Every structure is written in C-alpha cells, then in structure tokens.
Amino acid sequence: MTDLPKTFEPGPIEARWYAHWESQGLFRPERAEGEPFTIVMPPPNVTGALHIGHALDNTLQDILTRRARMQGKDALWVVGTDHAGIATQMVVERQLAEKQQKRTDFTRDEFVQKVWEWKGESGGQITRQLRRLGASCDWAGERFTMDEGFSRAVTHVFVELHRRGLLYRDKRLVNWDPKFGTAISDLEVETNEVAGKFWTLRYPLADGSGHVEVATTRPETMLADMGVAVHPEDERYRGLVGKHVRLPITGRLIPIITDEHADPELGSGAVKITPGHDFNDYEVGRRAGIKAADMLNMLDARAHVVQTADGLIPEELLGRERFDARNRVVQLLHDEGALVKVEDRTIATPFGDRSGVVIEPWLTDQWYVDAAKLVGPVLEATRSGAIKILPESWSKTWFNWLEGIQPWCVSRQLWWGHRIPAWTAASVEPSDLRIYVAEDEVAAAKQAEKDAAGRKIMFEDNYEDAVAHYDMFDADKYVLVRDPDVLDTWFSSALWPFATLGWPEQTPDLARHYPNDVLISGFDILFFWDARMAMQGLEFMGEVPWRTLYLHGLVRDAQGQKMSKSKGNTVDPLGLIDRYGADALRFTLAAMESQGRDIKLDEKRVEGYRNFATKLWNAARFLKGNGVGASTSIEAPAATLPVNRWIIGEVVETLAKLNRAFDELRFDGMADAIYHFTWGTFCDWYVELVKGSFDEETKIVAAWAFDQILVMLHPFMPFVTEELWHAMADPAHPRPYDLIVARWPEPNASADGTARIEVGGLVDVIAQARALRAELNIPWTAKLTPHLIGASDEVLQSLATNAATLDRMAKLAPPVAAESAPASSVQISAAGVTIAFPLGDAIDLDAEGARLAKAIAAAEKERDSLAARLANPSFTGRAKPEAVEKARADHAARAAEAERLSAALGRLG
Incomplete structure (x- = not known):
C-alpha cells in the first residue's frame, strides 16, 4: 500500500487523474458487446465559459455516464460545442473594433475565415473547463455544429424539409435586433421593466363628426397605423364601426374595425393597430384580411424611419432613429392638438440579450419551418410513453406549447453560421420570384434548367457582385444568387442526437446509439431545443431522439434569488473548484437536485x-x-x-x-x-x-x-x-x-437479520447514551450503568457481550437487568427496551432541570414570536420572499429545539 498524505489536497489529484483517464481512452473503452448507453451533452456555445448551470447540467450527465460505464455498458457521452451565430460573430467583431476595423471592411469569406481563426485560438475555453469538472465525455469524438459532417446534415435537413413542404419563405413579424441587423429567437429576448410613458392620442373621424382616443407606449408607430380596433360588443363604438379616422401627421385614412383584442375595460377601449410593428396587431391585421405583403413598414433594418408604401410620412421624419423620431412625432401631435395626455408608466420592454438594445417587431421575409405539421408524432410519442418527461409536472407545459405551436423562423441575417442552401434567380423581374433550394450549386443548376431555357446558368455569392458582373437580363445568362442569410443556431442543434453520430451516413454508431437513453436539460430550453430535437428526430429518424427527458431546475443563490451579474450574486464554479475541489462541488449539486426544483446554492x-x-x-x-x-x-x-x-x-x-x-x-x-x-x-x-x-x-x-x-x-x-x-x-x-x-x-x-438486531441495538444504545450526555451535560468522566428494565436474556446477553465497546464508545458500565428504574435516574428507549441510567452525583438534577426549563422557555418564546409574525399577512405579503422563508426556517428550528429540550427535561422527571 502506498502512503497517503495526512492532508487531502484535491487540486493535484484532479489534474493527474483526468489527464490519465483521457490519455488512456477510458471515457469510451471498447465494448462492442456491451449494452449501449447514450447521452448527448447540450452543446455549450463555443464562446462560452463554464457557469454554475453548466456545472449542474454536466455533473448530472457525468453521474449517469460513469455509472453506466461501471455497469459494463458501451457508454457514449457525446460532446461538442455550438457555433453560436450571434454570440460568436459579436466576439470577432468586437476584436476587429479594437483594431479600428469592422466586418464590412472584409468580404464575407474573409470575415468567416477570421471567425474560424478565432475558434482555433480561443474557442475551446469551455471544453477545457468541463475537464476540470471531471466530465468523462467522448472527447475523441468531439463535434462542432459547423464541422464538415454536421454541416452536411444541416443542409440535407433544410432541403428535405423544403421538399416535403415543411419549410417555406414568408413575410411575417419577427423579433428584430437593430444593432446586429438580424432576427432573433424568443430565447434571445430579455424583457425588463423600464420607466416609460403612456401617450393618449386623438384620431379625428374622417367625416368630421367627432374623434376616437387611443393610447400607446410607442407613439412613433402611428406613422404606420392601418386601423383602430374596438371590441365587437362595446356599445360605445357600435355606430362607428366601418367608418374611418384620419391620422394626424400623415393624413392616412384608416378604418375602425372590431376585434376581441380590444379590451373595453382598458383605457378608451379603442386600440390603434400597426400590424407591421406589433405582434398582437399583426394578428388583428390578419384577421381583418390584411395580407402581410400589404402591411405598412416604417423602419429599416437599423430602426431608422423609412417611407411607407403610400408615401405619407413627412420628409422631416425620414432617416431619424426610432427614439429620436418618437420625440419629434410627439411634438407634431402636440402641435396638431392630437396629444390628449401623457402618463408615466412602467413598461415591460424587450431587449436583445447580447446587444442590449430594444427589440423591434419588424416585418420581413424569412424562412419558416411549419412546426405545426411536425408536432403530431411528438405528441403521440409523449402520450404513449415513448418519451418520458421528468418531473411529470412539466408534461402539461410541454403539451400546451406543442399544441399551440407557431411557425418557426429559422433564418438569421448574419455572416457566421450555416448558409441557407437556396438560390434566387436574379435574371427575372423582381415580381417573378424564383427560388431554388438544393444541397449544392450542381443540384440548384439542375432545378433551374427549365427556367433558364437554354441560357448559361451562372452563380454569384451576392447581388452586388451579380450586378457588377452581369447584365441581369442578358439573353445568354441566367444568374443565380445565393441566399445571404444563415440558419438559426437552434435549427442545427435540433439535429444533435443523430447528426453527431454520423447521419445522414448510416454509421455503426448511429445504428447502435440512436435513440439516446436520456437527455438532461434545463427547463429554460424545453421549447427552443428539446421540443425541436423531438420534432426533427421523429421526422428524419422515425424514432424519438431520447427515451427520457429530465428537466432540472435553476441554480439560485443561497437566498433563493436568480443569479445575475447586475445583482452581483453569480457563483463561479471554477472558483468553488479551486477552493473545495471538483468532487465537493459535484456532490453538492447532485445532493441538492430534486427533480426540477431550483437549487439554493450555499x-x-x-x-x-x-x-x-x-x-x-x-x-x-x-x-x-x-x-x-x-x-x-x-x-x-x-x-x-x-x-x-x-x-x-x-x-x-x-x-x-x-x-x-x-x-x-x-x-x-x-x-x-x-x-x-x-x-x-x-x-x-x-x-x-x-x-x-x-x-x-x-x-x-x-x-x-x-x-x-x-x-x-x-x-x-x-x-x-x-x-x-x-x-x-x-x-x-x-x-x-x-x-x-x-x-x-x-x-x-x-x-443478516440477526446481525442487524444485535449490532443495530448496540448502535442505538450508544447513540442515545451519547445524546443523553450532551443534553444533560453529563461529564465523560462519569461512567453510567445501563439498567435494562424487563429486557429479554438475548438482549441482555448481546449488550453484555459488547460491554467493552459500550465502555469505549459511550463510557457505560456493563449492563444489568432491572425490574424498575432506580432512584434519581433518567431513561431512554433503545434496542427495543427501556434503559435507565442512575445519575448519582454525575450531575445536579435540580440545577440541570432549571437550566433546561430556562432554555425551553427561551426557545418557546422565540418560536411563538416567529409564529405570530408568519401569521401576519402584512409580513408574508410584503416582505421579500427570502425573508419570509428564513422566518419559516427559524420557526421550525426553534420549535424543534423546544421539543428536544422538553424531552430531555421529561427524562429528568
């Protein structure tokens, strides 16, 4: 046996063993005959650093993987990183800015090359940090959502979905980030409460017979208003429905329509409708029969005012940034007498989580997956038990979202990411839109042969080059221009359970390890990733991607508050590992993970x-x-x-x-x-x-x-x-x-039942005797003699056999049989019998009784004070949740203390 140092120091041990395991290939030993076990790591962003949520997620996965490996299974934990479109492009653009450069100083290919260079130099930080946590992934098979094989799978899925009628191009409202100039997903939107205003406006009826008042938090959008909605049962407006109002500033005539979106109890009950710049208004507009192509747009990609299709916006407003335009619009409304009042309000405002700017609902052409047609098999798989969701309480949320699913916008206006495999014909009139979706230029050219009608098919990367190189209507040339957009990061990561295994190639790993056994996921990506994996897995593999979906909670601070940099309460898992070791952090996270409940990390x-x-x-x-x-x-x-x-x-x-x-x-x-x-x-x-x-x-x-x-x-x-x-x-x-x-x-x-009774009884006696000494302040110098009242010969003999152990561990004399408790003794129940200990001169019984009574009174007083506080609605309703919870915990502790001390006093009786 080797010598063990007296002091346990985890740091050197962790570094040594992890390097050994990885170098020896022990994270995925060859087990061709073993039962397969498969789990995929939710791919962290390549720009990321290990946070406490990653630590929880990957600790749980590692626990399952290590146990499966020890069971002799062919355990595969798939690992890799996500290319993280916006986040990665932002990092590289920030580096360029430090050199007084910007993305547009380079061609698209040159910029993308710089991103790849950044990934090669700096993109592996989080994978190195995962190693410090002890993650036993299959690093030899590490994947990246932009690697060649994975990209081929992404392209194939896009083309196939389009061929199957499940993917299409459409004009709809999206979350638009004006700073990055791209659509973003709901997950990338953070809603914050900010101080704002509520403007009430007066819209005059076109016939001069009166006016309608509407209220808005975004008065500048009135430049693109297309209607005023009132509730169909609102008697106040029954005679006005079908009439028109004349907008201030623009003079546009817009109709008064009915829609249940208008709340008669809110404000005037009339609502301005701007379908091109508000998600609710978009739906109202559609119900009113307005086509998306006809909805007015008053902003460009950078949220500056542009002219609407009817040309009614005054020249002085064009080109203004949206908030500057707001100030001027308010002034113009005031000057026209159309501004009724302004109120201060706290407004729920959407911000881009990375850009930090206010998100604009913007009408634009994007690619969409018809998710409603993909959810049927997912719902059936969940109902049949083919997909098991833990904790089960999340099933209702899962079903509600899937049953009401909306089209999924999958295009992004970025340079970094999977380029959309679609080409648009530039050699036709703009109104004659022809798009060819194909896996490569050869396949696109084949699709375009009929439309080209004998003309030579030429390819260009962008419209600017096409215009520079060709006469667009040259009788000999048919020019196809590649779609400039890239795919949403979630589109590619939805293929993770099978594309990481080599699909669309039919690899041995794919045959052996799909479906996966379990997915460990935070509930915050239940829809954005988990549900989409289920859709794509069932659509392309014909089987569920995983048999069990386990959703863990959030890691909060010790007071139960959500962690955030602004609060200064974030926890650095690497710092905890430095101080206490990875093993201690891992065990903490496992011990506190209780099927979906949030973790209060102390x-x-x-x-x-x-x-x-x-x-x-x-x-x-x-x-x-x-x-x-x-x-x-x-x-x-x-x-x-x-x-x-x-x-x-x-x-x-x-x-x-x-x-x-x-x-x-x-x-x-x-x-x-x-x-x-x-x-x-x-x-x-x-x-x-x-x-x-x-x-x-x-x-x-x-x-x-x-x-x-x-x-x-x-x-x-x-x-x-x-x-x-x-x-x-x-x-x-x-x-x-x-x-x-x-x-x-x-x-x-x-x-062994006999051994359990004998040794269990011994342990019980020792434990209770020790507790008795502590409760009554009996010194260890005083040896106590246990008197077993009415005990059987077997119990007496068992304890007598262990007399030396009783002496060594509880300072007890050999036990004796007794018919009743001796005078001046205290009693316990242990080993199934009553045991009395004569105290003699070991302690002053009266003094000890007085001490206990005083301690009981103090504990009860504090207990009752806390109970009264918790019974007061003004405290429980107004105090911070963490304060209320602390009061409850303190009350429980004082109540338990009073009960314990009362029991000790009772023994003296």
Whole structure:
C-alpha cells in the first residue's frame, strides 16, 4: 500500500487523474458487446465559459455516464460545442473594433475565415473547463455544429424539409435586433421593466363628426397605423364601426374595425393597430384580411424611419432613429392638438440579450419551418410513453406549447453560421420570384434548367457582385444568387442526437446509439431545443431522439434569488473548484437536485462536502494504518462476526437504495444513500466498532466494504475515489484496472437479520447514551450503568457481550437487568427496551432541570414570536420572499429545539 498524505489536497489529484483517464481512452473503452448507453451533452456555445448551470447540467450527465460505464455498458457521452451565430460573430467583431476595423471592411469569406481563426485560438475555453469538472465525455469524438459532417446534415435537413413542404419563405413579424441587423429567437429576448410613458392620442373621424382616443407606449408607430380596433360588443363604438379616422401627421385614412383584442375595460377601449410593428396587431391585421405583403413598414433594418408604401410620412421624419423620431412625432401631435395626455408608466420592454438594445417587431421575409405539421408524432410519442418527461409536472407545459405551436423562423441575417442552401434567380423581374433550394450549386443548376431555357446558368455569392458582373437580363445568362442569410443556431442543434453520430451516413454508431437513453436539460430550453430535437428526430429518424427527458431546475443563490451579474450574486464554479475541489462541488449539486426544483446554492454546503471527502480520506488512512488494503473480491466475503455480517448487510441495502434512485433519476436520493452510509454507517459506526479488533476476517470485510464505497461513490466524486482506489492497494500488487472502469457492485449477499438486531441495538444504545450526555451535560468522566428494565436474556446477553465497546464508545458500565428504574435516574428507549441510567452525583438534577426549563422557555418564546409574525399577512405579503422563508426556517428550528429540550427535561422527571 502506498502512503497517503495526512492532508487531502484535491487540486493535484484532479489534474493527474483526468489527464490519465483521457490519455488512456477510458471515457469510451471498447465494448462492442456491451449494452449501449447514450447521452448527448447540450452543446455549450463555443464562446462560452463554464457557469454554475453548466456545472449542474454536466455533473448530472457525468453521474449517469460513469455509472453506466461501471455497469459494463458501451457508454457514449457525446460532446461538442455550438457555433453560436450571434454570440460568436459579436466576439470577432468586437476584436476587429479594437483594431479600428469592422466586418464590412472584409468580404464575407474573409470575415468567416477570421471567425474560424478565432475558434482555433480561443474557442475551446469551455471544453477545457468541463475537464476540470471531471466530465468523462467522448472527447475523441468531439463535434462542432459547423464541422464538415454536421454541416452536411444541416443542409440535407433544410432541403428535405423544403421538399416535403415543411419549410417555406414568408413575410411575417419577427423579433428584430437593430444593432446586429438580424432576427432573433424568443430565447434571445430579455424583457425588463423600464420607466416609460403612456401617450393618449386623438384620431379625428374622417367625416368630421367627432374623434376616437387611443393610447400607446410607442407613439412613433402611428406613422404606420392601418386601423383602430374596438371590441365587437362595446356599445360605445357600435355606430362607428366601418367608418374611418384620419391620422394626424400623415393624413392616412384608416378604418375602425372590431376585434376581441380590444379590451373595453382598458383605457378608451379603442386600440390603434400597426400590424407591421406589433405582434398582437399583426394578428388583428390578419384577421381583418390584411395580407402581410400589404402591411405598412416604417423602419429599416437599423430602426431608422423609412417611407411607407403610400408615401405619407413627412420628409422631416425620414432617416431619424426610432427614439429620436418618437420625440419629434410627439411634438407634431402636440402641435396638431392630437396629444390628449401623457402618463408615466412602467413598461415591460424587450431587449436583445447580447446587444442590449430594444427589440423591434419588424416585418420581413424569412424562412419558416411549419412546426405545426411536425408536432403530431411528438405528441403521440409523449402520450404513449415513448418519451418520458421528468418531473411529470412539466408534461402539461410541454403539451400546451406543442399544441399551440407557431411557425418557426429559422433564418438569421448574419455572416457566421450555416448558409441557407437556396438560390434566387436574379435574371427575372423582381415580381417573378424564383427560388431554388438544393444541397449544392450542381443540384440548384439542375432545378433551374427549365427556367433558364437554354441560357448559361451562372452563380454569384451576392447581388452586388451579380450586378457588377452581369447584365441581369442578358439573353445568354441566367444568374443565380445565393441566399445571404444563415440558419438559426437552434435549427442545427435540433439535429444533435443523430447528426453527431454520423447521419445522414448510416454509421455503426448511429445504428447502435440512436435513440439516446436520456437527455438532461434545463427547463429554460424545453421549447427552443428539446421540443425541436423531438420534432426533427421523429421526422428524419422515425424514432424519438431520447427515451427520457429530465428537466432540472435553476441554480439560485443561497437566498433563493436568480443569479445575475447586475445583482452581483453569480457563483463561479471554477472558483468553488479551486477552493473545495471538483468532487465537493459535484456532490453538492447532485445532493441538492430534486427533480426540477431550483437549487439554493450555499457555499457552506460545498465546504461541507469537501469535509465529506476529507472524512473519506481519513478513513482510508485509518484503515491502511490497521493493515486494511484493497479487496480482491467483487462478491461479499464470508463473515462470522456480527459486526462484519452487519456491515455487509448495510452495503447490500445501500446499494439497493442507490440503484432504485438511479432507476428513478432521483439524484438527491442517490447522494443521500451513499453519503449517509459512508459518513454515518461506515465511518462513524463500523470503523469505531471494530477499532482495536482488526483480525483477518475484519480486515477482509473492511477492505471489501470500503471498496464498495469507492465504487458507489465514484460517479459523484470521481477524483478522490480513484486516488483512494489505487492508494489502498499494495504497490507490489497494484490494481489491475482503474476505478473508472471497475464493476458496479454485485455483492451476491443479503442483509443478516440477526446481525442487524444485535449490532443495530448496540448502535442505538450508544447513540442515545451519547445524546443523553450532551443534553444533560453529563461529564465523560462519569461512567453510567445501563439498567435494562424487563429486557429479554438475548438482549441482555448481546449488550453484555459488547460491554467493552459500550465502555469505549459511550463510557457505560456493563449492563444489568432491572425490574424498575432506580432512584434519581433518567431513561431512554433503545434496542427495543427501556434503559435507565442512575445519575448519582454525575450531575445536579435540580440545577440541570432549571437550566433546561430556562432554555425551553427561551426557545418557546422565540418560536411563538416567529409564529405570530408568519401569521401576519402584512409580513408574508410584503416582505421579500427570502425573508419570509428564513422566518419559516427559524420557526421550525426553534420549535424543534423546544421539543428536544422538553424531552430531555421529561427524562429528568
């Protein structure tokens, strides 16, 4: 056996073992005959750095993967990164700006090359950080959503969806980021409450008979108003429906229409409708029969005012930035007498999560997936149980969203990403739009042959080059221009469960590892990623992408608040690893993960589990010091001593609890089972019970039991367990394999009922005697004699046999039989009998009773004060949630303290 340092230092251990595992290919050992187990890592952004959410997500995945590997399965944990379109382009553009350069100083190809150069130099930060966490991924098969094979899959899916009538181009409203000049997904929009205003405007009726008042938080959009809506049952406006109002400033005539979107109880009950610049108004406009192509647009891609199709916006407003235009529009309304009033309001405002600018609903041509046609198989798979969602409470949300799904906008106006495989004919009149969707230029040319009518088909990357190089209407040339847009990042990542396995090629890995077994995901990407993977998997593979979808909660701070940089309460997982080790952080996250509930991360918990690792370390040092080495048996060894038969049974029962928790994906249950067995049953009890009695049988049993701990604990705390696995072995006879590929426990034994009664009773007596000493301040110098009242001969004999242990561990004299409790004694119930301890001169009973009574009164007073506070609605309704929760926790603690002290006082009685 090698020597173990006195102090446990996780840093060097973690670095050494991770490098060893990876270099030896142990994250995916060859197991062609093993049962496949597959899980895919949600690909982090290539620009990303490890945050606490990543740490939770990947810890849970690693626990499942390591256990599957130890079960002998062909465990594949797919790893890779996402190209992160906007985020990555923003990083590279920021670097260019530091050199006084901008993207448009380069051609598209030159800029994309710079992005690839950045990825090669700086794009692997998060994968290096995942290694520090202990993630045992298949790094040899690492994928990137822009690598050649994956890109081929993305292109193929786009073309196939279009061929199947599931993908099309349409003009609709999108979330538009004016800073980046692109559409963005809902996930990339953050809604913040900001101080704003509510403007009430007067729109005169065209016939001069009166006016209608409307209110808005964006008065500049009135330049593109196309109607005023009132509720169909609002009697105030029944006679006005069908009439027109004349807009101030532009003079445009717009109709008064009915729509249930108008709330009679809100303001005047009349609502201005700007279908080209508001999502609700867009739907109202569509219901009113306005085609998207006819909806007025008053902004360009940078949110500056442009002329509407009817040419009615005054010249002085054109070119103004939207908020500058707002100020001028308000002034013009005031000058016309059309501004009724202005009120201060707090406005829920959408911002781009990366740009930080206000998002503009903008009418533009984009590519859409007809998601409504893809959800049917997903709904059926979920209802049939082919997809199991945990926790089940998320199923309702899943169904509600899928059943009301909207078209999915998949195009983005960026340079970095998967270029949309579509070409538009430039050699035709603009009104004669011809688009060819194909996997490459050869296939596009074949599609265009008929339209080209014998003309030579030419390809250009953009319209500017096409205009520069060709006469667009040359009788000999038919020019096709590549669509400038790229695909939404979520479009490519939706293929992750099968494209990472080589699809559309029919690879051995694809045949073996699809469907995946489980997906671990945060609930915040349930729709943006999880649901879309289900749609694409069923559409292209004919099977669900994974059998179980496990949704974990958010990691919050110790007070339960959501972490954010602005609050200054974010937690750096790498900092925690530096201070306490990866094992401690991993175990904390597992122990606190309770099927979807948010985690309140308190650094003290991490410190506590660092102490747990230290406890394990010290137990190993103690065992080694007493001649205990590595076990040579997977099955439980034979044992005759009750304490050894007992610990074998405890291992068996702990393993059963652990396996059951794995089956149910109860991570907190897994951690609880192995923690309490390791710290309590093994270290606190077994090691203490056999101290000084390490005969050969005990050495063999102790070695086996400790081995089982290392194996069961390894998925949670891989580093310290691997270190101890090897340290327990004799250097002359090293372990034949590393713990990472050791067999999951198969003790082939059962709990011994007789040993459990005997040793369990002994433990019970010792524990309660120790608690009694602490409660009543009985000094350890005072040896107590247990009087067993009415105990059977078997119980008396069992405890008498362990008299030396009772003396050593609880300072108790040999037990004696008694018919009743002696005078001046206190009683406990343990080992199924009543035990009385005469106190004699050990303590002053009256003084101790007075002390306890005083302590009880203080605990009850604080308990009742907290109860009154919690019963006060003004406190529970107005105080911060964390303050209310703390009061509840304090009340529970004081109530438990009063109860415990009262029980102690009762024993004195």
